[in-house]
Amino acid sequence: MSMALKVGIVGSCLSNLPTLFLISDYNFVRLNNTALPRSDIFVKNFINGTQTLPNIEEMMRFLDLPADDSNNSFRYLAENYKEYAGLTEISRDLPTFHANLLNSKFDVLLLDNLIDVDMRLYKFSKDGMDFEFGFPMHLAGANNIFNNNLQVTNFLTPEQSADNWISIIEYLKKFQPQAQIIFSATHSCTSDNMPERAARAADFYKIFQEKSKNLDIVLIPPLNLPDELTKGESDWAHFDMKVYRGIAGYIHTLLVAGWTTDAVGAPNRPSRLLGSQSALRQWNASPSLSEVIGRLLDLPAADISENSGMDVTENWDSLKQVEILTGVEAAFNVRFSFEATMETATVGEIRRLLAGHGIAASDDANYVEIIFSNFVQRAVETPDERFAKFIKNNSEKTLTYRDVASDIITLKDALTGVEPGSIVAIILDHSQYIYSSFICCTLLGLIPTMLPPLTRKQDPAVFKDGMEVLFSRITPAAVITTRDLAQHVPRGIELHCVLVDDLVVPSDAWERVQEITPALATKDALAFLQHSSGTTGHKKGVMLTHAQVLEQCRLYANSIKIETGDVICSWLPLYHDMGLITSFVIPAIVGCPIISMDAIEWVTHPTLLLDQIQEEKAAYAWLPNFAFLHIAKFVDGSRWWDLSSIKAVISCSEPCRIDAFDAFAEKLGPMGCDSSKLGTSYAMAENVFAVSQSVFGTPVRMGVGELSPYLSSGQLLPGVEVEIREKTARVPDGQIGEIWIRSSSMFSGYYALPELSAERIVEGWYNTRDLGAFVDNELFVKGRSDDVIIINGKNVVAHEIEDEINRINGLAPGRVLVASRYDSSSSTAELIVLAEPLEDCASDAIETEIRNLVFSLCSVSPRRVRLLPRGFLIKSTSGKISRSKSLEKFEMSEL
Template identity: 25%
Template sequence: MNDTATSSAAIDQLLGIVEQVARENHPGQAYAVTGHSSFERELGLDSLARVELVQRVGRAFAVELPPQALAEADTPLELLRFLSPRRYEDLRTAALPPQGGAGVPAQAETLLDVLEWHASRAPDRVHILLRDEHGRDVQITHGQLLAAAREVAAGLLAHGLRPHQTVALMLPTGRDYLSCFFGVMLAGAIPVPIYPPARLANIEDHLKRHAGILANAQAALIITVEAGKPVAVLLQAAVPSLGAIVTPAELHGAERLPAQRPGSGDIAFLQYTSGSTGAPKGVTLTHANLLANIRALVQAARAGPDDRFVSWLPLYHDMGLIGAWFGSLYAGIPLVLMSPLAFLARPSLWLEAISRHRGTISAAPNFAYELCARHVGDETLRQLDLSCWRLALNGAEPVSPATLAAFAERFARCGLRREALAPVYGLAESSVGLAFPPPGRGPRIDTILSEPFVRERRAVPAPAGASDTVALVGCGMALPGHELRVVDDTGAELPERAVGRLEFRGPSSTSGYYRNPEATRLLKHGDWLDTGDHAYIADGEVFPAGRVKDLIKRGGRNLYPYDLEQAIGQIPGIRKGCVAVFGSPDPATGSERLVVVAETRAASELDRARLRRQLNETAVDVIGMPPDDIVLAPPHAVLKTSSGKIRRLASREAYEQGTLAQPEQRPWLHGARLATKALLARAKVTGRRALAWLYAGYAWFVFALVLLAFGAPVIALQRPSAGRRIVRAGARLAMRLLGAHPQAHGLECLPREPHILLVNHSSYLDAIMLAAVLPATPGYAFTAKREFARQWWMKRLVTGVGGVFVERTDARRGAEDVDAIVAALRHGERLLVFPEGTFTRESGILAFHSGAFMAAAQASAPVVVAALSGTREALRADSWRPRHARIALEVGPMLRPSGAGWADAVQLREAARQSLASLRGEPLA
């Protein structure tokens, strides 16, 4: 930091700027700003106010403040340390050079296929131009991304990750996020994107919501940055399934990918809804869903090799993850990617990136366009060339006609064409996109009469000169291969311009919510899915009207809160963007009341009375009636999602419970509570680990005790019939002492004739578990590897239960073993065989040894396939720490050899392997 920035005059100047912004944000309030004044808790600066502050400080000190300043600085002194004279312009690389297109992977069935397709054909082609935290542009090629993802996958496997488990990604936008997302997929697991905590003030709400997400997802592992580990520990304490916390730097290892690879129908990732109208729900999206949506979007956008996508959208939201990243990857077009914090710190960076890299497609919510229209100065406008921008997509929240007009007018001088503005509609339940306008048409604004709209739910076009009107924005037509319809409350389809519930169907549609059958039942109406929005269709185009759960019915009128919230937010003294309007039943009459909750720092009765009066007047002007109840709440009372949407349902619940207007907690007390929670969380996690080690020690004590008590008689007697009963009794006792209750299904299907029972091999515990659940009479003779014959006590134990030793490597001895098995079968024995001969940490059915199948063919004996589950989790390979797990045996089909020759044995072997893979739900390794 230079001397000017650290001088007393500079500090005074900084405090003056902070005080000025605070006073403008809350007119009439007096502030005594010090170097330690909290922007959020003491000065009431919300996210947009902090954006304004950072911009003014940057201009005053002639510096470019990095994005971290917006997220990390909460006091003037914390902001001071970011005042470095280094400019972003000095660090910029040259614009992205032209690149030839390589086509699209039309035959790809998964996202992994898409990445590998591009990496094999154009490994050195730039996939992403990433703006890092220092403002530098870093190129990432298809080949680099695939190589990094494979390294992450190997690291995850080394941490014990199993196929189909879920992994939470709590990472900021950056190279690590990109490689970890595909790394989880390559490891055969399911990514669950969640957003990192932004500020201390909302950490408790963050923890509550994310603990619910991770518990529902049953996440086994969380990947986060080093600074996120304290938060991850708190989540780990609340979510028992969360076994490990790792950083991307810790995920290194030799490339070792699992045999299991996701198919088109497998879950690609879980997209948890923002929860603006309730608790977050995990939308299950398969690879087929995603690729269907991406292909439809590429077709609707007419995306081609000359396009370039520019995005600052968070990668933990569907619009940034699927629309921007996956869409660009599939189409093979470069993606210029920057952090959301960089955009919020300086919104013009987004437009500068479009101008410099000649971006043709970019997307953002409505608030981003409004932010740019208000905050990008004239000097920046003179440097922008937006003539290249052909699709300015606006979605993810209600689109404002006023914002569209202001943005188009403000940036017309930069070459932006109004026809480039494209309001779109989508939702996570349809992957991301659902409706798209014709490119180059421009926005369609439908001005309708207000009275029929609010009373009769009809969208009647307003004649010229009409005064009482409502303007709604068209969001295009259904994507190719998808359908939209509007229905009434009975499910009957409505004609055009009738307002009702919007439903959809198509190949992008989710199958439902993860581990939430009740929410899934409410989502689906036959083969149609409910968007949760009211809308009408005119000339085939959809016009969203508001969330169904937000609709307020009062006095025969149907009111939507958005316009009233926006108008109230303009009242001086009310925190803009911090207003919630909702309906709440009157306890006395049962009728619905119109409630307005507005955040303010006004303390005096005179100021609060003025605000109530102005708020009433505004409500009458906007909706023609005053609210029934006005709550002037302290800052942060109105609950929001991670993307800043008002959580009206949650705010209504807080209102009805009387918790909205609770006084703010002092910062030191808030910090003390979090510190206490952190200590308790660490203690809980440590205690959980200690209990796991205690259980492991107890398990080995039980195994040793049972082996001595029951193994000794078997070794001494050498009577197989008695030995099998003794071993079964000992194994069942061990299971009871360890609290394990192995289940067996289909034992009644086991044939009485001599046969071979084929079971998958997953753990050293397999033999013990099978001894506990299989019948002792007449019982099974286990086959054991010949290495055990060289250990006196193991040899006596195996022979004491009638076991047969087999050779795994020596072909000559293997032929002799086949003869021994044939003799045992012809003697009436039933044999239990582990055809894989060994086991690994990862799931997957290994190659089968042929001896048992050759013996079955020669003896004309059937083989029965059975699947053992849970033992790998109870004691994994390369580990000697037993864990508690659910263990079960399922008896499958019986197969008979078609002849006695080698070809018949091979046919029997492959049929048995396929049957076992199907029964276990594991791939063939």
């Protein structure tokens, strides 16, 4: 293709070219992009050092060059090149070339080797400092300052130059792995009168072509322009207009030929620099396409339909078309190919164009994005960024996006034959495969569900019985587990069993990452099942769609102001909704590195959480109420932690109590985590997660009267409605009743439990069976209505009594059960207390203390108080005492 034709094509494509980063000659920033010195200086100062971007004006003053030296390349690049080649500005606020590479994502890195074939190395001293830079001798200026005052060395040899450029390209690939590199060997635009430069360029090209053949770059040979094209123009002018526009034309021909079918179409989006020099893609919920186009046309969104388009809708003509498509690209963080933009003329066609990139606008009537689509994009763009740090058995392992994506490819192969829409049970302990298994299933259109593994404190027979009941209801098609845990998996149904012990990552796993590019999901497509802990019966599968999960993520992320790059520190198990959503799903969507600890190890060493917050400068952590007290007990003043990085530690999962916050803030407030950083949330799997959230920055409001032991759970999230009811009637603010919710992220029912779903969801409202009250637009949660025991007309809140009994010396922590049992002889309910004492305790004295305490708290005397052997009471997978199963076991033992 001729040079003139290349230029003509470029002139027609305007902003639809990919975003470029230009790396060219000379020692200063060339306006929108960067210049660099000779390749040897680049390797020395940029790769092996931290050289700052020099200041143009200071350089010109030092060289004693005139303000206007006939060099119009600066103005030309500013006025023309950006328009023709989509050149993207770098930030002068970021002092190093390295920082600018990290701060943005580029489709193309455009390099040329004018430098080495035309520049000698100059060395000089100024103000006691030694400097060196490259500059072409024939452009030294009339005063000949270079020749007279500076030490001049020779040109680089072609071999040295080629080796340097190989190092530079490998360096660039680390920070911009998704970018296509276009390398122009050089040009010799005045070749007729500079034969030495032309010869050096030819020698370099031969050597570099051989050395770079495995680098996956586009190599442009030396461009020898005929004199008639350059006659009458300064070297600067024809250099910019002919060569750079010619290279841009070459790029465009590649685009037209379909070059953007790979990751080159990934959007260019600046990303906030992280403390660890990370550059993860920012997360933003997709906007409404109608609103975006309406804003561009200065029309109400209501006036925009699927048929709105060019020459049909007011203000939308062929000239406006480019602006509209460019605006859509910016709004949805995407880059369209030139061909696609030319074939797109209506809103419906633009929506289909977005769908081809795995993007669904918020006003799409039929489709939503897969919840982990952002994970895939980050894996492609920044594969070596950290996804998680995995801590187990006192060892740490970093999982990069590349690691997790490679595991996903491995699991994809292992799940071959499992039909889309099937349920996959994931039964893993604290394993690195816990993330990749879940993500893999959603990307393949499977429905994962995290189930708890057997722990050493659980009765294996009880565990297996519960699993058999659960498997018979959900009928999973596959299970992902370990060899040890597989023996506890029910045997009565056919299962595609994947043992992670046997997985071997294929050598080409990373090269196959494009295989997991997600498609869109329908609005009603299930993302996963979240099973309840099973404290009050067999586990119930909460059905959650991609749309519901993304809606919750949008609402909650905005509420707590979580940002891409914020580090999440957690020990929470992922089979519980609190851990799954806050410490996996939301961080994966938003782009937050996860610091993941083993829950069992944390219980033994609770200050491990503080160690990691300090080390990783973590921003968020979520804890159940008891964990605040547990951590506070282990902070004895002998150690100090810097917790100043924390934005919030949030209490949820249990009623939030004042004493827990007081104990935590007293110990850790001086270390940077005072009461203003402690938050509360009312959350449940049935709403994906949060219903309400407190405001950070001030202490959480305390309850009064009946609510005096409790903290406010904050204000409702946008789109969430709550009613406090007694039976079916709504009660006034301040009065305690059952909490009913309705929201845009609320579940549609329990899997394979239609009767229970109909019982709990009435006319679009979900009966949580939690007790609470509204006070001045803030929600207070008191406990479960299931925990309310009625004895002789008196209400006894079981968990409140249990909390107080647990304070008695001689009892094992957390091993107390308060319950009622119907006595047929008296036709009344009787109160019983079951507890497990520590060894060598005075049992009679403890029983008496329990009876006296209970009566003092609720004016009801327990009919029975029984001290049981350690381990007798059955705990659920979330660590709570299972009331029904423990009581059933006790009654059987009584018989």
